[in-house]
Amino acid sequence: MDDLSLYHPSCPTDGVLLREVGAGWECPECGRFESAMSGPLPPEFDGPGIHGG
Numbered sequence: 001m002d003d004l005s006l007y008h009p010s011c012p013t014d015g016v017l018l019r020e021v022g023a024g025w026e027c028p029e030c031g032r033f034e035s036a037m038s039g040p041l042p043p044e045f046d047g048p049g050i051h052g053g
């Protein structure tokens with residue numbers, strides 16, 4: 001089961017798992033900050049179906 005709560009990005013610089021901070025993710029190694037609101041988001045809805053059929 002895919003769960004967005006299990007989404008845990010890693011640092012593109014050193015590959016270290018980012019730690020969750022207030023508004024995104026932060027690398028404990030180099031301090032790189034990744035906003036949780038930026039970047040390519042996976043498609044949550046792949047077609048009509050939210051309102052049922």
Ligand SMILES: [Zn+2]
Pocket residue numbers: 011012013014015016027028029030031032
């Ligand atoms: Zn890093």
